[in-house]
Amino acid sequence: MKPSLPKGTRDFGPLQIRKRNYIFDIIRNTFELYGYQPIETPAMENLSTLMGKYGEEGDQLLFKILNNGDFLAKADKQALEEGDSAKALGSISRRGLRYDLTVPFARFLSMNRNELPSIFKRYQMQPVWRADRPQKGRFQEFYQCDADVAGSDSLVFESELIEIYDKVFTSLGIKVRIRVNHRKLLMALAETGGMDKNFIHFSTALDKWDKTGSEGFIREMDQQGYDKSKINQVVNILEQGFEEPAVQKLLSSSETGVQALREIDTLKSLGGFENRKNEVKIDLTLARGLSYYTGFVFEVEAPNSGMGSLGGGGRYDDLTGIFDYKGISGVGISFGAERIYELMDEEGFFPSFRAVQSKILFMPLDENAVNFCQNWCRNLRKLNIPCEMYPEPAKLKKQFRYAEQIKAPLVALAGELEMLENFVTVKNQETGEQEKFDLEGLVTLINQL
RNA sequence: GUGGUUGUAGCUCAGUUGGUUAGAGCACCAGAUUGUGGUUCUGGGGGUCGUGGGUUCAAAUCCCAUCAGCCACCCCA
Incomplete structure (x- = not known):
């Protein structure tokens, strides 16, 4: 109907x-x-x-x-x-x-x-x-x-x-x-x-x-x-x-x-x-x-x-x-x-709002990274930082597109390399800058946004 | 409740005096591209033409009704 x-x-x-x-x-x-x-x-x-x-x-x-x-x-x-x-x-x-x-x-x-x-x-x-x-x-x-x-x-x-x-x-x-x-x-x-x-x-x-x-x-x-x-x-x-x-x-x-x-x-x-x-x-x-x-x-x-x-x-x-x-x-x-x-x-009197509050989107690069990303999300949420993850290791094009749709200011890529040393590769969506962060470093980065 | 105006794809719209299978842009999906997207290229899905009736060989197009949106009036925030 x-x-x-x-x-x-x-x-x-x-x-x-x-x-x-x-x-x-x-x-x-x-x-x-x-x-x-x-x-x-x-x-x-x-x-x-x-x-x-x-x-x-x-x-x-x-x-x-x-x-x-x-x-x-x-x-x-x-x-x-x-x-x-x-x-x-x-x-x-x-x-x-x-x-x-x-x-x-x-x-x-x-x-x-x-x-x-x-x-x-x-x-x-x-x-x-x-x-x-x-x-x-x-x-x-x-x-x-x-x-x-x-x-x-x-x-x-x-x-x-x-x-x-x-x-x-x-x-x-x-x-x-x-x-x-x-x-x-x-x-x-x-x-x-x-x-x-x-x-x-x-x-x-x-x-x-x-x-x-x-x-x-x-x-x-x-x-x-x-x-x-x-x-x-x-x-x-x-x-x-x-x-x-x-x-x-x-x-x-x-x-x-x-x-x-x-x-x-x-x-x-x-x-x-x-x-x-x-x-x-x-x-x-x-x-x-x-x-x-x-x-x-x-x-x-x-x-x-x-x-x-x-x-x-x-x-x-x-x-x-x-x-x-x-x-x-x-x-x-x-x-x-x-x-x-x-x-x-x-x-045009309204300040600009984002529909989604997530500060960062985690993107798993393979099946094993899904759990890894979940854990990072849990850790951030314990600190009251809104975040989310892409639910499956889909093509990056697809994941990036989702990041854009929710207007996430940061994305974090996680695959074999990251899991080995427990860091994530964080990309600033606005500037295109990309850098490795451990949890502590990531939290500081997000709080500076 | 009264009057005016509009209704075509998810969105914005084109569609000639009625005449083949109704189009475009954007959006969407897939591929080119198996750890880096937004550009580009190729392909694809999607429309009871608001709805119902009428006129006609033939209706998105003309007529009537109805529904919905917008605008004005009444009134109100």
């Missing part, structure tokens, strides 16, 4: 894994540096945990798992006959693949509340699945790297998470812009324009600002039937930007606005915006579509990459409420590993 992959998924070859691990290691080490603890949750969750958490569209993008056994016997016959998929769903599927890491985290937190520290800082780096149509930098299976703090509403963590973004992208060598906004600031803005009735609409319209500028926003709001002069007023504020004193004055005319401005001041005094290697700025046009954010929101993008955001996050007041665990405030960020990978690959 013809081999193929499901839509939107891919294999990772050895070299890709090395590059991906390079990214994951930097992110993981940074999370650890700030005291975050690792957790993992299952690929599948109960559908009831997942459904209704990501909006109607999210429900459609959830992968559902068909029940095992004779699932049709237990299916809702009426719904099947009517062809009503949504109605039949509950009777044929009770599990789904995780859609993000935040909801599983909230579930985990609620279930383990008594075992966890009062402030729980966790990170999680696992694949998630969405039945989205694939395109550039978008897959149906992709990794997210999340760090969240649950159980504290201190803005210290906002400051810390911005710092983590800054540090990780600096380590990766990607120049980014970290945009920050506050949901309450947006709320205040919507109020001044009389658009607070449907705040979700307001924020999704604002999300288009990035792509289409003011145009998309104006069009969307116009379609909602808002007053043209009010729309223009809001656009005017957005265009002037947060740093404009007049804008801040205007935003402070409402209670929510004052709250937001106070929090921004606090975040500033906590050093949230200072000493950063990347640009960190308050951007009034940053909305973040997901509606559960209630405080600060973040988004990271690489200017001129055409890539979309490399990560995002924010504060949500009631992270675990849906799981009957009330009053837990959370704030978190997420790194989009796939996009970071693609960007770094395109820009």
